[in-house]
Amino acid sequence: MELLAKQLAAAMPTLRAPRVWLGMLNEAMDRFEIDSTARVAAFIALIARESNECRSLEEDLRYPAEALMHKWPERFPTMAAAQPYERNPEKLANLVYANRWGNGPPESCDGYRFRGRGLIRITGRANYASVGDALGIDLVGQPESLLEPRNAALSAAWFWKTRGLNGRAAIGELRLGDVPAQLQPQGAPTALFSAAVGVSFPVGEQ
Numbered sequence: 001m002e003l004l005a006k007q008l009a010a011a012m013p014t015l016r017a018p019r020v021w022l023g024m025l026n027e028a029m030d031r032f033e034i035d036s037t038a039r040v041a042a043f044i045a046l047i048a049r050e051s052n053e054c055r056s057l058e059e060d061l062r063y064p065a066e067a068l069m070h071k072w073p074e075r076f077p078t079m080a081a082a083q084p085y086e087r088n089p090e091k092l093a094n095l096v097y098a099n100r101w102g103n104g105p106p107e108s109c110d111g112y113r114f115r116g117r118g119l120i121r122i123t124g125r126a127n128y129a130s131v132g133d134a135l136g137i138d139l140v141g142q143p144e145s146l147l148e149p150r151n152a153a154l155s156a157a158w159f160w161k162t163r164g165l166n167g168r169a170a171i172g173e174l175r176l177g178d179v180p181a182q183l184q185p186q187g188a189p190t191a192l193f194s195a196a197v198g199v200s201f202p203v204g205e206q
Helices: 005-011 018-031 037-050 065-071 079-085 089-096 125-135 143-147 149-162 187-197
Strands: none
Touching: 005 018, 005 037, 018 037, 018 149, 037 149, 065 079, 079 089, 125 143, 125 149, 143 149
16 A cells, blocks of 8 residues: 555654655565555554654654653652753763663763664664664764664654564454553544545554
8 A cells, every 4th residue: 555645644644744744654665564554544544643743763862850850750750860960861871771772881971872763663782783784874973873864764664564464454453552651642643644544543542
C-alpha cells in the first residue's frame, strides 16, 4: 500500500513539507514491508505521536526537577537529587542512559551522544550501530545523521519491523501492549489516520 498525500495530511495536519515526507515515508515503508492498510495506519499513528507529526527528530531532555522525580523515581527520590540535573540534557542523558543499550559509563558521554533521535527515538550505542548496519551508514561515528529526514524515516521503519510489529498490525490483532510504552499512540493521530484510510485501529486496547 502506498501512502497518499491526503492520507498523510489527515494523519498529521500540522506536518511541515508534507510532500517531502511523503516520499521518504513511502520509501521506508516499502523497504521494511509496512505494506498493508493496517500496518501503514498503525505505523503512521506511532510516528505522528512520537515525533510530534515529524516536527521533532530528537528527544527533549530539558526536564524540570519535579518531572525527573516522576519519570525516574529511583534515581531522583528527592528534590535535592533531581535539581543538579534539571534542564541539563547532557548531564541527565549521561546518567540515565549509562551502561544501557551498549553505552559506556557516565564519563564516556555515550548517553548524550546516543540520545534518542529519529521519528521513533533510536537510543543507545548498540541500537545506533544496528540501524547503521541496516541502512549502510556510520551512525556510531556520526550519530547526528539520524536527524536527516530520510534516515529518520528509514530508522523508524527498521525499528518497527525488527521489533516484530508488522506481524501484529493486522486489523484487530495489534494491541498497545505489543508496542513499547513510550511509543504507544494517543487517540487523536490514530483516530485521524484510521478515518483517512478507512480502517479501525484499536485505540486504548491492551
